[in-house]
Amino acid sequence: MKILHTSDWHLGRSLYGRKRYDEFAAFLDWLAKTIEQERIDALLVAGDLFDTSTPANRAQELYYRFLCTVSNSRCRHVVVIAGNHDSPSFLNAPKELLRALNVHVIGSMTESAQDEVLCLLNNNTPEAIVCAVPYLRDKDIRTALPGETIDDKNARLIDGVKRHYETVCAVAEKKRLEFSKMGFTNVPLIAMGHLFTAGGKTVEGDGVRELYVGSLAHVGIDLFPSSIDYLALGHLHVPQVVGKREHIRYSGSPLPMGYGEANHEKKVIVVDFNGTAPDIKEIKVPLFQQLIRIVGSLDDILTTIEQLKTENSGAWLEIEYTGKDVVGNLRDMLDEAIADSTMEIRRIRNRRAIDRVINNICEEETLDDLDEGDVFARCMDAFDVTDEDREELTLSYNEILRSLQEDDRNAE
CATH class of the missing domain: 3.30.160.720 (Double Stranded RNA Binding Domain)
Structure with missing residues (x-):
């Protein structure tokens, strides 16, 4: 099982009034070719596909055209989660139609944790279990209480994020145990998320928003269950390993979102689950506009x-x-x-x-x-x-x- 992890496309973003559709189109063409060349089985997009909650028609056209291209390739699965820039209802609206193309979209936190757990199959053989956790909004994981301090609010937000990942991963672990009893061992458990981890690197002008009011924006890596074999994160635009844990990564944005990122190498991450430990490599994204x-x-x-x-x-x-x-x-x-x-x-x-x-x-x-x-x-x-x-x-x-x-x- 071979996956490609990318995030933070921000389709439709402009640079001081200059539209960048040619760059976005060039990146998506390159990504489709890379998926073929690397023989990718599943594409994971960890949020912020669009730059705004009301993307322009041309940004939508690029998105849907790319999904059609990938669905006709050797890539068997595409998993998309919403980021803080995305509109949950906009992403979710065509999800039933996209499912026919093996494109799975999770635009917002679901009522049941089971709906965020996807079993990727190939001819009824389980290839991977994906915990597709979208950006968790404050109102999804915390109820405001009268008289609470900012520290109380932060603590309850952290607890809400942690409990949600624990619940979703528990469902995935149960499914993996069921697969194991059926003779399918070593099925990788992959999680996705769109959040800000402690120690994460940002750069000037990248447009990365603080996700919550106060210090919760930076959550600790101990929040995530140890059963996760690879955690594909989005939100931060600098490609990076989190807390020296090689299996917890941000792929970063594929295009420099501002001049602070102009000299940064942009990447996508390819993860090959061909044994007990994932084989992880980075692929440099070409520079489409200097x-x-x-x-x-x-x-x-x-x-x-x-x-x-x-x-x-x-x-x-x-x-x-x-x-x-x-x-x-x-x-x-x-x-x-x-x-x-x-x-x-x-x-x-x-x-x-x-x-x-x-x-x-x-x-x-x-x-x-x-x-x-x-x-x-x-x-x-x-x-x-x-x-x-x-x-x-x-x-x-x-x-x-x-x-x-x-x-x-x-x-x-």
Whole structure:
């Protein structure tokens, strides 16, 4: 039994307004070819297939076209779980139709743990048991209690996640025992999840959200039952082994989601269950669109651009000017510098101008320089909120944000 583990496609994501459908299409074409070349039996996608809960038609087209391609390949099974960016009802809507293509979709926590346990068969021979646990939303695993502290809330959330995995894995272990009694031994138990583990690595600008309010976002690896032979995780965009446990891994995102990931090697994970221990290898994902961040003085920036032009680069650029002089026509100068190339400037940060604006408390500052937390902090500053009240207000604000982000707009 050979599986391929991937996650965090974020189909439909743009980069500073630039659509990236060509990159997504190129990745999915490459993935389909890799599945054939590696003779993959089952594809596991650990959440965040789409970047938003209401994906555009073209993003949907890429998704369904890929599933049709894989269903006509040698790959016998596809298992998809929802991530925190996905709409559970949107993913679940065609699940009965997709099941005819051997595509199994789990969009949200099910009423019965048995529905999250999939037995992958080949001519009635069990090949693997998959605990397909989707992203567990706060409301799925915890009931709010009056007067609870943030520590109480975190403890109950951790307990809820742990109990859910224990319950689902117990069902899988029972099925494996039944298979063993039938003569099918060493059936691997594979689990999936979309969460944030303790010690997990992130990078600047990757768009990875904290999943819960407070510290629960980082759950310990001891939460997962020891019966799991391989745990395919999603949510973090950096490929990584969790807690030095080789069988617990994030595959990471296949495309760099921002310039902080531009120099990272992207991967998918192939796991071969051909004995008592899984044979795990990483496959590098090709770079479909070069992203380059240039930081420095105007001379440094222009020199780098000229060097890239000699290399016939078609990179998308993020430029941060850090020179001492205020350059009011920076955009015009940089556009002129790349005019005879195929490069694109996706963002310019004029650090000198920003510093001048902030230091002078100038009205030129824009929302592009702030995130939601910054805006809320400015509001508290404007209303002279005391330090004593800030922590509680910030926690409440973050909880409201999380609720809005998890709202399933496709549900009736």
